[in-house]
Structures are given as C-alpha cells and as structure tokens.
Amino acid sequence: MEATAELERHGRESAAGHAKVTPGEIALAVVIGRTSEFFDFFVYGIASVLVFPALLFPDVDRLTATLYSFAIFSLAFVARPFGSLIFMTIGRVYGRGVKLTIALFLLGGSTASIAFLPGHVTIGVAAVWLLAAARIGQGLALAGAWDGLASLLSLNSPAGKRGWYAMMPQLGAPFGFLLAAGLFAYFTATLSEEDFLSWGWRYPFFVAFAVNVVALFARLRLVLSEAYSQLLSTRELEPVPVLELLWKEGRNVLIGAFAPLASFALFHLVTIFPLSWVTLFTDLPARHFLLIEMLGAVVGVIGIVASGVIADRIGRRTLLGVCAGLIAVFSVLTPFLLGGGLAGETAFILIGFGLLGLTFGQSSGALTSNFSSRYRYTGAALTADLAWLIGAGFAPLVALTVASKLDLAFVGVYLLSGALCSMASLAINRQLVMND
Structure with a gap:
C-alpha cells in the first residue's frame, strides 16, 4: 500500500503541470493493461491443452483429461462477476489505486504460482484443487482490474473517431496471444517432451508476473493522476452498488x-x-x-x-x-x-x-x-x-x-x-x- 501511496503522490505532482489526459495516453495505458491480462489468460489456456491433462490427470485418457482441464478453465469466468462485487467495494472504500494494485498482483500472483504447481504424481488430487484455486484467483483479479479506461477512452474520443478508439483496447487480445503462443511454440520446439512437461512449461507463467508488474505501473501512473480523477468525475464514471444498477x-x-x-x-x-x-x-x-x-x-x-x-x-x-x-x-x-x-x-x-x-x-x-x-x-x-x-x-x-x-x-x-x-x-x- 505504501508503494501505491507513493505512486499517487508522484501522479498528483506530475498532474500539476499536466492537467489534461489525452486519448492517446489513455489508449496506451489500456493496450498495455489488456495485453498483460490476455497474456495471463492465454498462457493458462494453452497450458490447459498441452500441460495440465498430463500433469494433473495421468490416470485417464487424454481426451477425458483435457475435458477436466477445460472444466477448471471455466472457473475464472464464473468468478468474474463475484470479483466485480468484491473489488468495486474495495475501490469505494480504499480508492482506485489500492483496488488496481491488489487486483493486478492477485492476477500476476495467481498466474506465477501455477509455475510452482506440483503434479498429480507428487501430491495427488490436491494438485487439481491448487490449480482450481489459482484459476479462481485469475478470474477475481481480472474483474478487479477493470479501471474504466476503455469507457473513458470511448467517451473522450474525437468526433467521428469513436469506433477507432474503441478498437484500441481490443488489440491487447491478439498481442497477448502472440506473446503466449510464441513462448509455448519456442519451448515445444526446442525441448524434449519430457523436459517441456517437467520444467519448460513453467517459464511462461514466470514471465506473466513480470509483465503484470510493468502493466501495473503503466496504468497506475495514469489512474492515480488528478487529471484522470477529474475526467472520471466529469463523466460520472464512478462505481455504484450492483443491486441498485440491476434495479434501475x-x-x-x-x-x-x-x-x-x-x-x-x-x-x-x-x-x-x-x-x-x-x-x-x-x-x-x-x-x-x-x-x-x-x-x-x-x-x-x-x-x-x-x-x-x-x-x-x-x-x-x-x-x-x-x-x-x-x-x-x-x-x-x-x-x-x-x-x-x-x-x-x-x-x-x-x-x-x-x-x-x-x-x-x-x-x-x-x-x-x-x-x-x-x-x-x-x-x-x-x-x-x-x-x-x-x-x-x-x-x-x-x-x-x-x-x-x-x-x-x-x-x-x-x-x-x-x-x-x-x-x-x-x-x-x-x-x-x-x-x-
């Protein structure tokens, strides 16, 4: 939390001479953030095909093991609505900086922790539960990483350019996939199957944590600035209770x-x-x-x-x-x-x-x-x-x-x-x- 407070101080100081947040700055922060989020998810998605069936379900045929792996894959999406409820409450009570910091460290930590996951041969079915917990952590964190930047970018886009600026955040998906697929393609091409399943597959999960740290600081620099806060206030982009939203x-x-x-x-x-x-x-x-x-x-x-x-x-x-x-x-x-x-x-x-x-x-x-x-x-x-x-x-x-x-x-x-x-x-x- 001290790091967040320090970033907030620097953000406000820099905002003194930079009172306007441009669509270009918002777009850059959004693309960096979305790339890190999708990279995390694609690293897991590819591993759910190439790694987890053999690592966690060695006693069943490969098709059944992959179906089990995809069932765990789905847990993050089930967790996302709950993550929104939790992190919007955190944001209202402790502020956007604390909310975003916790969310991105949870996202990166959940992903990086999978790199240390032992296999079924080591701890049995407990390995499956550990992976499920990490996957739920990813889902909760991804919901918490919502910062309103995409909506703000669309609302502040120049006249006649809303579609152009709306597409920019979406570039994070193919960029994240290219990075994740590239890493797995490299390791599967250069390592034996035994080495890949033993340790090679773990490296992309370590990289995910480093990418999240970079994304965190890139986004906090903008999110914690006074100019950004003023824009959110002007556009009334503030969280409200979910039940009130659903009712209205x-x-x-x-x-x-x-x-x-x-x-x-x-x-x-x-x-x-x-x-x-x-x-x-x-x-x-x-x-x-x-x-x-x-x-x-x-x-x-x-x-x-x-x-x-x-x-x-x-x-x-x-x-x-x-x-x-x-x-x-x-x-x-x-x-x-x-x-x-x-x-x-x-x-x-x-x-x-x-x-x-x-x-x-x-x-x-x-x-x-x-x-x-x-x-x-x-x-x-x-x-x-x-x-x-x-x-x-x-x-x-x-x-x-x-x-x-x-x-x-x-x-x-x-x-x-x-x-x-x-x-x-x-x-x-x-x-x-x-x-x-």
Missing part, C-alpha cells in the same frame, strides 16, 4: 451481455479449442499449429484495426450485426474446415481470426451507451463479466465435448447459437431505443 437498468445489462456473444463464442473457438482438437485427433505437432494460430492472430490485429475504420463509417452496432451474420455463415463451414486436413484447419484459423478481429474490435461496450451516466461504469463492468461467462467461459469445454462425442457439426451449431443471440439482442435493443 437491469434490462440494459441483459441486452448488453448477449450482444457480443457471437464474438466471445468465436474467441475461444479459434484460439483454445482448435489447439485441443488438432493435438488430440490429428498428427500435426502442437508447435506447428501454434505458429498457424500466431499467423491468425496477426490477421486478427488487422481485423481489429479495420473494425475501427469501418465502424466510424457505418456505425458500431451495424458492424456488429453484419459480423454476427458472417459468423453465422462461418458456423456452417466450421465442420468442413476443421475436418478438412491441414489446409482446412489453416483456413479455419485465418478466416476465424479475421472475423474475430472485425467483431471483437467493436464488441467491448457496444451497448454501454444505453446506460445513464451514473450507471455506465458499473454497468460496463458487469455486462462484460456476464458476456464472457455466457459466451466464452464454457466454449472450449462445450466444443470439445460435442465434437468428440457427437460430431464437428455441433461445434458449428454452438457458434451459430451465439450469432443468433447477438443478432436478436441487437434487434431488441434497436426496437427498445425506437420505442423509448
């Missing part, structure tokens, strides 16, 4: 949570799930497929940037609706691409990441403008928590289950359901806005 504007929370389901369902279906499918049911080495996914992430970056340009011309909600329709079409092609050998799998990754970039680039807070200013901060946080839980939290588990037990076609059905939910939510929202 619960309709907007529900509609907003379902609007990005197409994007969030696709999110893990082009990152975590296909890695599990390829390693379990094809002969393609994991390191080769990780390189294909990294190429896909580059396509995703291009898609996110393009979304900013397109959204400023046709509108963010229109873009989301068009993308939901394209994802619905893509869902029909999914079983043919994933079952089409290396060429089909590569096409699935590249097309999927391209669509993900276009829709994910504008999915964050697309409907948070529905909230009145008093409830926008808390509304945006809770809406995001629920959207990730419903759309992405169980996606790898559901997709691998239906693909392995039934058929790849059911993965397409799952993705189609997300696209239909998004289109319905956007249509309902439009109707309500017209009637209000």
Whole structure:
C-alpha cells in the first residue's frame, strides 16, 4: 500500500503541470493493461491443452483429461462477476489505486504460482484443487482490474473517431496471444517432451508476473493522476452498488451481455479449442499449429484495426450485426474446415481470426451507451463479466465435448447459437431505443 501511496503522490505532482489526459495516453495505458491480462489468460489456456491433462490427470485418457482441464478453465469466468462485487467495494472504500494494485498482483500472483504447481504424481488430487484455486484467483483479479479506461477512452474520443478508439483496447487480445503462443511454440520446439512437461512449461507463467508488474505501473501512473480523477468525475464514471444498477437498468445489462456473444463464442473457438482438437485427433505437432494460430492472430490485429475504420463509417452496432451474420455463415463451414486436413484447419484459423478481429474490435461496450451516466461504469463492468461467462467461459469445454462425442457439426451449431443471440439482442435493443 505504501508503494501505491507513493505512486499517487508522484501522479498528483506530475498532474500539476499536466492537467489534461489525452486519448492517446489513455489508449496506451489500456493496450498495455489488456495485453498483460490476455497474456495471463492465454498462457493458462494453452497450458490447459498441452500441460495440465498430463500433469494433473495421468490416470485417464487424454481426451477425458483435457475435458477436466477445460472444466477448471471455466472457473475464472464464473468468478468474474463475484470479483466485480468484491473489488468495486474495495475501490469505494480504499480508492482506485489500492483496488488496481491488489487486483493486478492477485492476477500476476495467481498466474506465477501455477509455475510452482506440483503434479498429480507428487501430491495427488490436491494438485487439481491448487490449480482450481489459482484459476479462481485469475478470474477475481481480472474483474478487479477493470479501471474504466476503455469507457473513458470511448467517451473522450474525437468526433467521428469513436469506433477507432474503441478498437484500441481490443488489440491487447491478439498481442497477448502472440506473446503466449510464441513462448509455448519456442519451448515445444526446442525441448524434449519430457523436459517441456517437467520444467519448460513453467517459464511462461514466470514471465506473466513480470509483465503484470510493468502493466501495473503503466496504468497506475495514469489512474492515480488528478487529471484522470477529474475526467472520471466529469463523466460520472464512478462505481455504484450492483443491486441498485440491476434495479434501475437491469434490462440494459441483459441486452448488453448477449450482444457480443457471437464474438466471445468465436474467441475461444479459434484460439483454445482448435489447439485441443488438432493435438488430440490429428498428427500435426502442437508447435506447428501454434505458429498457424500466431499467423491468425496477426490477421486478427488487422481485423481489429479495420473494425475501427469501418465502424466510424457505418456505425458500431451495424458492424456488429453484419459480423454476427458472417459468423453465422462461418458456423456452417466450421465442420468442413476443421475436418478438412491441414489446409482446412489453416483456413479455419485465418478466416476465424479475421472475423474475430472485425467483431471483437467493436464488441467491448457496444451497448454501454444505453446506460445513464451514473450507471455506465458499473454497468460496463458487469455486462462484460456476464458476456464472457455466457459466451466464452464454457466454449472450449462445450466444443470439445460435442465434437468428440457427437460430431464437428455441433461445434458449428454452438457458434451459430451465439450469432443468433447477438443478432436478436441487437434487434431488441434497436426496437427498445425506437420505442423509448
């Protein structure tokens, strides 16, 4: 807490000669913060396919072990809404600096602690419980890391550039994936399988803690400045009790949570799930497929940037609706691409990441403008928590289950359901806005 107080003092001193926070400064802090958060989650997601099944569930077949691993993967998304409740209370009582410091150290600490996780052969089923606890810690912390910067960036963007600035925070996802996938690709390519499962996989989790420390100081420098506080106050971006939010504007929370389901369902279906499918049911080495996914992430970056340009011309909600329709079409092609050998799998990754970039680039807070200013901060946080839980939290588990037990076609059905939910939510929202 002393470090936070010292940072706050320096932030206020620097603000004396720098009374204005520019959108560029906000964007930089957001991208750094989001990259660190997504890096943590992708390090875990990739390890849930390549490491944890063998480390924690050696007594069952690899498919069952991976399904167990994906069940633990989902715990972070279940924990996120509770994290918002806890950390918004901490923020109201002790301030934003304390809240953010605790959250990011919990996020980095939970991730780094996994690096020391013993295997099932050492401590038995206790290893599973330790991993579950760390995963819950990640989920709670990610909710606590919500700082309002994305909403502030959108609200302070220049006229006609809201879509452009809205896409900037989303760049953290492909950047985080590139870093995480690159590390795992390197270690799987340079180490024997025995060395990788013994110690090589642990290194990315150590890196995650260092990345979080850098992100913490980059964000605290802005969040603790007087200028930032004034902007939050001006925009009324302050937390309110969740029950009050649900009572006053619960309709907007529900509609907003379902609007990005197409994007969030696709999110893990082009990152975590296909890695599990390829390693379990094809002969393609994991390191080769990780390189294909990294190429896909580059396509995703291009898609996110393009979304900013397109959204400023046709509108963010229109873009989301068009993308939901394209994802619905893509869902029909999914079983043919994933079952089409290396060429089909590569096409699935590249097309999927391209669509993900276009829709994910504008999915964050697309409907948070529905909230009145008093409830926008808390509304945006809770809406995001629920959207990730419903759309992405169980996606790898559901997709691998239906693909392995039934058929790849059911993965397409799952993705189609997300696209239909998004289109319905956007249509309902439009109707309500017209009637209000």
